[in-house]
Amino acid sequence: MKFCSLSSGSSGNCQYIETNNTRLLVDGGFSGKRIEELLSSIEVEPNTLDGILVTHEHIDHVRGVGVLSRRYDLPIYANCNTWLGMEKSIGKIKENNIKSFVTEEHLDIKDITILPINIFxxxxxxxxxxxxxxxIKISIITDTGWVNDNIKNHIKGSDLYLMESNHDVNMLKNGTYPWPLKQRILSESGHLSNDYAGNVLGEVISGNRETILLGHLSKDNNTPDLAHRTVKEILVNKGINVDKDIKLDLTYRDRITKVYNL
Ligand SMILES: [Zn+2]
Ligand SMILES: [Zn+2]
Incomplete structure (x- = not known):
């Protein structure tokens, strides 16, 4: 199984997953053209994709979803509420490319089984x-204000985690964002901080060669170095030898990661 983060952050999110038979995107938060460019940098033709899974209707996750679906005849997978939420922004989608799933129920796309789980x-x-x-198991958890036991139980034992590490709480509190926006980000329906991400990871990983990618980093309220350092410190304190037992990497707002082979 292969995984590549094509980009992650508030300006756009798009992740790529591949097996021998199946190629999927999770979210398409850039223009169709930009996603085509990102895919071509890992030598993937968009018309070879089997579908796009959508996490939620915010524009940084759906911007190019409709365009790609129309241009390459790609099915889009989302729950009914997300379909309602994104209907206007993604435009008209061909009937047989509208795929609805039920959250917390498994679905199969060719040889991949997928479990969509509730986040906040x-x-x-x-x-x-x-x-x-x-x-092999891959978990993608971004855009959530908190992580409950249900999420932790489901993601435990993954080989690769894409985990939100959006902000440093002090940088956010002392930064220039208006107070209501700060409150939104800090709330239980906002985004995860570096500390929060570190603590969740500390609970779910076992130090058994897992790959951890920190995602959805804020441009204004975080730095890649700070996110990495904070999460690393928490994991080290929990007895994990970060350099030896796991791989702790970052995702980027405007470029791809390497392609991870699992
Ligand atoms: Zn987002
Ligand atoms: Zn969002």
Whole structure:
């Protein structure tokens, strides 16, 4: 199984997952043209995709979804509330490319089994995704204000985690954002801080060669170095030898990560 974060952050989100038979995007938060460019940098033709899974209707997750679906005849997968929420912004979608799933129920796309799970964010019915292929498991959890036991239980044992590490709480509190926006981000339907991400990861990983990617980093209220350092410190304090036991990497707002082979 292969994974590549094509980009992650408030200006756009798009993740790529591949097996021998199946190629999926999670979100398409850039223009169609930009997503085509990102895909071509890993030598993937958009018309070879099997579909796009949407986490929630915010524009940084759906901007190019409709364009790609129309241009390459791609199915879009989302729950009914997300379909309602994104209807206007993604434009007209061909009937047989409208795929609805039920959150917390498994669905299969070719050889990948997918479990969409409830997360907590100011969208209609936002989800995280867990992907299963043979013995490999990938979890994507971004855009959530908190992580409950249900999420922790579901993501435990993944080989790769894309975990939101949006902000440093002090940078956010002392920064220039208006107070209501600060409150929104800090709320239980906002975004996860570096500390929060570190603590969740500390609870769910076992130090067994997992790959951890920190995602949805804020441009204004975080730095890649600070996010990495904060999460690393928390994991080290929990007895994990970060340099040896796991791989702790970052995702980027405007470029791809390497392609992870699991
Ligand atoms: Zn987002
Ligand atoms: Zn969002």
């Amino acid at each position: 964010h100011d969208a209609l019915e936002p989800v995280g995704y867990i992907f299963f292929y043979k013995k």
